[in-house]
Amino acid sequence: MNDLLEQFLVETRELVQSATEDLLALEGRPGDAEAVNRVFRAFHTLKGSVGLFDYPPWFALLHAAEDGLSAARAGNLAVDARLIDLSLEALDATARWSDAVEATGRLPDTAAGESSALAERYRSLLSPGPRSTTEATGAVPDWAARLVASMAEAPAGPSTAVRYRPRGDCFFSGDDPLGLVRKVPGLLAVSVEPAMPWPPDGEFDAYACNLDITLLAGAPRPEVEAPFRLVSDQVTVVDVYATGTARPSSASAMDPVVAAILGEQLLAMAAPGDTETAHGRLEACARSAANALRSIGRDADAERCREALERGAASLGPAIEAALAGGGATGPRSDREASGAYERPSGAHGGGTARTLRVDAVRVDALVSQVGELVVARNALGRLAARAEAGENPVTLARAIREADADIGRLATSLHRDAVSLRLMPLSEVFRRFARPVREAARSLGKEVRLDFEGEGTEADKGIVENLFEPLLHVVRNAVDHGLEDTGTRLRLGKPAAGRISIAAGQDGDGIVVSVSDDGRGIDPAFIRRRAVERGLRSRDAVSAMDDVAVTDLIFAPGFSTAGSVGALSGRGVGMDAVRAAAERMGGRVSVESRAGAGTTVALHLPRTVALARVLVVGIGIESYGFAMDAVDEVVRVPRSAIHAVAGGAATVLRGRTLPVLRLADLLDRRYSAGIAMEALLLVVRADGQTVALEIDRLEDRLDAVVRAPSGLVGTVPGVGGTTTLGDGTVLLVVDPAALLANLALVGQGTSGDGR
Template identity: 30%
Template structure:
């Protein structure tokens, strides 16, 4: 695809969906390991992997596509009973998901798949697939379902010969030479629409087929849904001119049509065959080169012929299929057979239509009559409003549809006329030419085209149609963005999809992948041209995606309503301003109106803020879902039996916070399992259960969210922490002696500190917990740790609900104003200076029986203060988890809602201690925001 069509939104959607797929796959793999006979669980893993393969292929992400395809192959073998679920099998699939996650994260951050080496994983998978030749599971299931196009031909013979591996060519088929050709793109955004819809179709048809597999007697609705999915994909592939994809979906549609008619009943072999067809569709999609809008199709001859035999005979692995030969797949002169007609009500056609598929004639007539109306509507609208780009695009799409459908049917004169007229429209679109200057010539060209179409339709159907374009009144509603109304989309797509597959077949000859050779239905790049274009763009990075959030439409509707209320109040302010300018109004009356309007604005702004925050909130379960896999892997590496318990997955946080907390939680869980939990023998000796427990919890705590990682391990020994810190030079022996147990335990957050006796690939390098603190600090949160020797350790992350707006207490120190996050304020008070005492060289205050350390904010920040010594001290009591600190200020101001602004890169070198950000006040002044957790740390360090 050219860069013009590399829509960042498509890549953003892909990344979101890919992450969701991986979050579904990993937990299910772990469950499958516990319940290896659960076929439903296996299908739940297969579907998202299958969808990931298809979506990545659409976007030209070949590394992701290739690895997902290999993983899908082995999952398919498991589904088919060729293998049994083993630890080795789970390990290699989990390794593949790890690599896929790394590539997707690289795509998100850098716009490329990265340089991760997936060859060892692919080699391992291929070795496992090759072992299917001698697998006992294979022998136990001689009736293997149909596979995709890279299956071994011998799988269709009576002898139970082994299937060739996915990497091996079909041994008896003539060599397949893929020919690269250009796809037809109907304006900007069209290919993006195709890709998005195809991804949804592949996912939906997989789910529907699996559901049908569970309940073949579920009724006709499910079969109709599957038929419609293939039908739509067939249509869409025809519009872009993808011949092989169009032919394959056509055969699947034909088979399903017999099921819809009641001529065939759903069965396991049929569903296996259709799933194999979906696999082949994914592979075809993977052949699309998004850089140059071209395609190099894969070999679909075998799967197409299997579908044809199934539709013709109703046989799958029995009867005719058992004797399938090369001649059946590539017949030199196929016997003429009347084609099944999905539209049973189509009337007999006149003599002029003999030689054409009745269904094709019906669809050609129906779709092009609609295109005639669309062209008339577009031209009539553009005559009155030549700048309406929606109708310009609609006209272009209609002309391309006519061009493709005429090319498919072999009506060269109509095709050339439509192509010429579409070229005029496209040239005008790209040059920003005023369509008002071209409307007459376009009207004339479209009249000619409409006359040709109506004549041909009348000739084919025997129905007399009016000549020239119909008069269609201009719509007063929103512009139409599609080339046909909704009721006719199905039939229109059907002919458009076929149009790209090549000209109409010979009379009574069945369409196969061998026969769909285009007879110049449209301009097509030669292989060398496509190669040159591909070379020109080779290595071009995919566009870096932006972060996206899925929003319920009801929330958007509510936002629009609030915007409407804002506009009303804005108009009220403007009216009041004009009244004051006139000077002929009662000031008291205007003041009252201002108060009322301001109150309304406050209500609306509060509602807007709540709604926007609600839109940005996502459940932490999206992060938690990766940890069962992590625990499982570490448990196997360490040889410890560990069980993970998760609570509060539905707790919501700002999306920007959720995206960052993953790595800190990984470090915490690794430390809990590697350092915290004992081995089985040690646990039993200490009277504990042999299985260790790790708890991952999320819950609301005031205006923040707390996330806890707790284990029931050996705990942290404060004395050992002091000794290790002194030995490693983190602190001196004198400093260690002054540390209380809590402070000693918190040494785990010191840079480079590690109490591990040896470094492993899990932990022990001294970087984990320092990273945790740094990341959480960047999120304006804090970390607390508590531990009891022999009982376990708990680490608590306190995170703000949002990073944008907070409630703050404003205080004055000297001439400066500071903001303190309100959720860190336990209380405010005023005390007599004489009540301050010295405890261990620190200022302290006894408040209601509790001794609290005290710090002067002015002294801490080096702010000069004038005035005499005060007898009454305003004080803010800060709450840092379960610790409290008194902070003396000059004045306590008001509580205020503030917008957090970063300090900016130019202040990064100043290392502003105790400051987390800034905000802008109503008068335009800048106020610094204090970091309560860092203030506490500075106070403790100063005292030492």
Template identity: 30%
Template sequence: MDSHRAAFVAEAEDGITDLNNALLALEADPEDAEAMDDVFRVAHTLKGNAAAMGYEDVSDFGHALEDLLDAVRQGDREVTPELMDLLFEGVDTVEAMVSEIADTGDVSTDPSDLEGRLREMEEHGTVGGGDEDGDTAEGDSGTDAGDADASADDEGADDGDAGADAGEPEEDSGDADDVSVPDLPDAAAALDDPVAYADVTIGETAMAGVDAALVVQALGNQFGEYVTVPDAEALEDGEYDERFDAFVGDADPDVVAEGIGALTQVESIATAGVENGEDGEAGDEDGESTEAGDAAETDDAEATADDDDPDTASDTDDTDDTADGADAEEEDTTEAEDDASDSGSSSDSKSGDEIKSIRVDVDQVDELYGLVEQLVTSRIKLRRELEELNAQSDALDELDKLASSLQDTAMDMRLIPFSQVSDSFPRLVRDISRDLDKRIDFEIEGDDVELDRTILTEMRDPLVHVLRNAVDHGIETPEEREAAGKDPTGHVRLTAERERDHVIIEVADDGGGLDPDQLREKAVDEGVKSREAVDAMEDDEVYDLVFHPGFSTAEEVTDVSGRGVGMDVVRTTARDLDGSVSVESEPGEGTTVRFRLPVTVAIVKVMFVDVGGTEYGIPIKSIAEVARADDVEEVHGDEIVRHEDDLYPVIRLNERLANSGAAAAGSGVGAGGPGQSEAAAGDEAGAATTDDDTASATTDGGVTDEGMLVRIREETRQVALHCDAVLDQEEVVVKPLDGPLSGTPGLSGTAVLGDGDVVAVLDVVSL
């Protein structure tokens, strides 16, 4: 995909998301003028960008959307469910066309049927019937000019501004006696008589270049010959001060006012006739001129003095034919060029100040990140080789700092706000709730929280599954909610919150909740668990049954959910990302699905431990303390260790890993043993801190007869892991497990060391 098409697609996709959310806000409050403005602005931008790129199908269809929105904005059409459904269908069609452009560069979707329905809604207020006031289109003498324009557009009469209401209040066709006509620029000398002058005002806009480009395009489509001051290229670059001059050849001023004034981009327009040739000769050497020329010079002089507009100042430079006039012209032109140069410098400076970010293709970011991973591995290998030679190098220490800084920067570049995914969810919830005849109030909090792009990409589908379940299974119908004494409108809330190096994402609803006894019966009926097993389960454990493959609480299968697929994928995806998912519920009160995900992936600092002759890594971020295993106690048959009046259960890794199959997995990935002598391990363990102010190492030896304990942070999991020895710690590149090893309990991935050894990295949460 070429850069221009890629930029168009990226901006269009952002615009589609914004348009969906703006339409949702308008649907929620039809009187919200700000929401209406947002809808119209985004739709206008989409249409303008498509026209600028030459995608006429998208532009023409966007024009139909924009005309209908304009009818709503002008108060000619009410916001009804039928109208909103049609607008949302239109947005979906635009999204499909943009997707085709992204894939092939061309549009194959034919939107003519929907475009016709949009026009019908604009003209009559409904689809498939007459006018909403009971009048039919045929024979209605009161049909407004906007409807006539729309009809003309359907016949191809007006490619640039069809369907707009020519009687909009902001139009001002002006009167020749009230309009000050500037001198014709040299470029206008070739225009055919009669020449119409138009003073076009765009007004304040965030899209000056796009708005002006669309007006220029309409001039060309409707009239053919025209000249603008500033010229068309400058206008498309936004280089004008809210207004500009246009000279149209072989045109009537009233026709120009009607055609251009109908454009939604035009705030006002004043027109007048001008004789080509006569007005081009503005005056004699003494500065005398015709009345029109005199007025023009006065007007331009005032405009120059008041607005300091170099473009307007230069308009008078072409009027003198005498030597004195030529001198004056040269002087004025020089001043105007100087002003323009100063203005350009100011503009460049301003633009330079405003450019705070650049658009970079994600493949380039991924490539950079891959190179950083290789650099980290090479740095580890180099340090090990120097240690084997008992060599010291200050340059290597400096390389460590530079590589760490580069690594942090590369990882930060991969972080994107949660809103990149969550912005599409309000439309999703809206559509599902309408399909199910439910009322949903959907809220999003924490959409500015940042996560790794890979994590967000992988989590989008699981979140869609959970939201669908919340609306379908969780929220009751309005009648059921009222019978239960609830507000007939259900509430679904999606939140994201940063906790240290993890992000907590929750989907909560205030629906009927999960009945643990019903879940137990379902589990037995479907053969998921035995009666004895479910009776022995706590409610919290019972809720986890929803993640079992094929398990569903739905009474019937719907188009939305209830097929027993999805929630098992949700848990698998979360675990593959080194995260977790859990369910909390209260019957009659609602359900909360909580995800705990790492902010970033791949490069982490780990501590290596020896378990039965095999080396494993434990993420440093999870470790609170390393100590000798000589204070282990047994309470009620379970091993524990005390720390500041808290009891930490002891997990013996050799037993737990063997039982979970992680030991075999660890061996299978090529872990080649501790890689150090016990003496060396003992020397290393004295420095086995976690590089964190809250962590400590309370041992002077890495291996004892009793072994070593690695106490995990309380907020992560209140346990102490028993191992045979603590080795060393390094920053490594962690690769997720693929294939048959994917989802192995207790393992989060593998790390490739500098000497080529592959070490399994433990997941302390799922051990």
């Protein structure tokens, strides 16, 4: 299995998991708009990822699901049990298909039928009114079978068959039936026959239509249906899949790999062996056969093998043979009903194989040698205990204990660092997944794009790298779709015909920064101002008071989508707010820089690892907050008289620099009255190139801690970059100065220091 597919499977399972949780939560709270949003995004991302591979039925299902959820998100479709059940079934199918893809590299044969059945249910949710007659999938009607048979070779993939019987008087209403057929994309075959036997010679009404038109097309069903939407009462559409013309359950439809696996099991069972191991072998054979069958969706056959095992060797052999011959297998629907409770184990199996980590052997060696040192250091403790028992002088003993503590502390720190580094992986893993979406995006828009990578050797935690693809894909698609001008415009502006998109990564202090730059038209602040007002995100006065940088930042506001229309590619409104949310989930943030006419750079600033950080604990009122020590330049006490009121705030001069003075309590929106002491305690922090002084009430502690990204309720507290657990079990909120100051900048008061 290639890396790309492996990544895709891991990601797919995670998305299925999270979307399932959200759907289940929605059952209890149907009004939770954010949950609907998350489910929609999950399907949106799933669809995008599946699109990287060649699984048309899967893509069609996710596309239909996305349409349904998009309507639910826009409030055009009720979030009710039908939608939730259907979406859960779609996720189920996705989970089973990813297992099948992992096991066999392909979708189960039943996927096409199942996909079109589920997709049709989404469509019927969206338009409950009468539709073009749809015949049950699975059984291909004769006319469609004849059409397939008329072709020199059967269609390679799933296709759509249409039977169009124009009304007799259709010529009078200006219809040109073949004119509609001309518009069908991906035509494979067309047949035109008289609908009724021609009347005897000599009688012919040139203006009465007596035709029966059938066609087969390789394009997705909605595209094939589109030209006939005005005559849908005269049209029948069915899905025909690659093996659909063969009987779905016949042996020829079975995956050759699965057939080979089944054959192996028969051989293994026939082989001579002692009676002691016979039962174990039988069980292994039954399990392998059942798994193989389940991987192609033949759950009923799998179940039969399992049942046969309980009856012994004499039944298992025939059961496998029957499965091989295709005997007893029924349609996909009854399969799923029959198996019901039995689907879960295969899911659990899939979950267990997904978590793998490739690690450089050198890193493991370093870890092992450090663990060795730790064992030695521990021995010292035993000796110390013996010395204490011998009644040694407490003062010398205490010194010895401190030394041992320092030793073990040093080792623990470096062990943690090295263990964390095991999870580091290069960003190239993510970067190389962009070539194909960018190419396809460019092609579908008729643009030329050159994609450059830089710094793909930069490493970050596996959790970060794996979660980077989704937000980055949004940014890249936006760049291709909205950032780059079309070729004609570029040439007119004197730019090279091919737009340039560059994805770059680099170290940024303790973290990493991943940026996507384009040399397109840039973001027009005037347009953003107008759009923000239109969308009701800000008042007209508010946007005109904001500077261009703050205005540009509005692209990350929820509900802001710069697309004028819904494009296939982006612009469904899942745009940049999803990117900001993703960055924040990872404990980072996102920024944008743009020059009109010259291009845009969107940068994600992310932590590199879940590292031990030195944290300074400060107090305001009765609360305590942590600050990453790296961000703190110094802590000073200044007389209150040295803090001057200036326009829009307060400032002080510290060693010749003027610093804005802000109350931490105000920034965190905590209502504590201003200090009355003669001296103010100031924490001088630096972030994003700004330096500010934050007034706090007291300094409490400093400690080494693992800072985790905020989640749950804590995630919504502005300015909080993470949490850490203190020795006594309480949770300390760790302030992210950059986020704190970014919030400040968003408010748009321009308090950024004048003394940088």
